[in-house]
Amino acid sequence: MFGKTKQPPIRTLIGEGTVITGELRFADGLRIDGEVQGDVIASSEAYSILVISEKAKVVGKVKAGHVIINGTVIGPVLSDQLLELQPKASIVGDVRYESLEMHQGARIDGELHPLKADEKAPLKLATANAGPAINPTTAQAA
Template sequence: MLSRKRNDNAPSRNAETSLISSGTIIRGDVRFTGTLHLDGRIEGAVIGEGNSAVFTLSEQGQVQGEVRVPHAMINGQVNGDIYVSERLELATQARVIGDVRYNSLEMAAGAQVNGRMAHQGEDHIQRELPAPEVRSDAVTA
């Protein structure tokens, strides 16, 4: 899944890449552009800025907080809600405890999500149920 050749609509891999290595713990929110690869642990929100931001979480990586990015490849543990505006890939070792909202989703066998999953495409419109009709011939007490 993660080694497949990308199409022309995928984010550019020529952008800057940041690495948070295993054994590193960051307490607080992390904002990034380009690509962020996490082998360590973030205790706070992970926020990708710009339409081409890519977040990759390795098998040993952990996020304790919300993830808000355009593109994500998850193969580690996330304890928090995930909001992906473009493409989300959940690999075999992905463990998510929280709600997941995505536009496009690829989920491998073995990936686990303990929470609600909802498609949030551009055409997604929140619809309300119509109010019940009140009949004029109803008997009132």
Template structure:
């Protein structure tokens, strides 16, 4: 099984928000998004993408984050929805709820909100009808 560090080292970040940039408004993206600046708006990955958001210790997000793969090492004010995994590094400061399937949280990271584990859904076929079964991942 891959850890968040294994996955993040192979990511190509297509978009960089530099430390000298402040954006007000929602951002829709696919691919890799690295944030060193300030974003006052929601970050939303395209549905079905394997997008990665990385907020460095220089960056800040004031809004919700919706993406399959998320790495936080700075302040985020808003709920975070990680479809696959989230890594909260030592300088992560989250003010909001964190919805996740797999999580890595390093000593020093803080969350002022709730951690809410989300079950994965997998279709199961029986006869002619398909059913949805909830699976809890335990790592």
């Protein structure tokens, strides 16, 4: 209904107090309440969901379709679908996303890059006369 895709089930849980060292690949859904020292990557091309809870910490790259963060990530984040940053989210690293929902209180220490920005053509400004084209990155106010 309303064009929403059904979310995959969360089949894996890393519990509070658990520490995993190394790359973690998952299919469908994963919830992290503990700590991961390494990359967390959705292994399938199909839609995936990753939940990093308030008490969780990931030190490494995070990549999944739908990513929900309310804990700490130290490393780059890539969300192919929707990135939800809840009030206690803290990211130190660059963030790439298809669409972004950010709640008040969430923090990012890095650059934000929408995935669609990679596909956009350069901005062209219309002019009233047939004069030279204006480059918006170097244009100065008169």
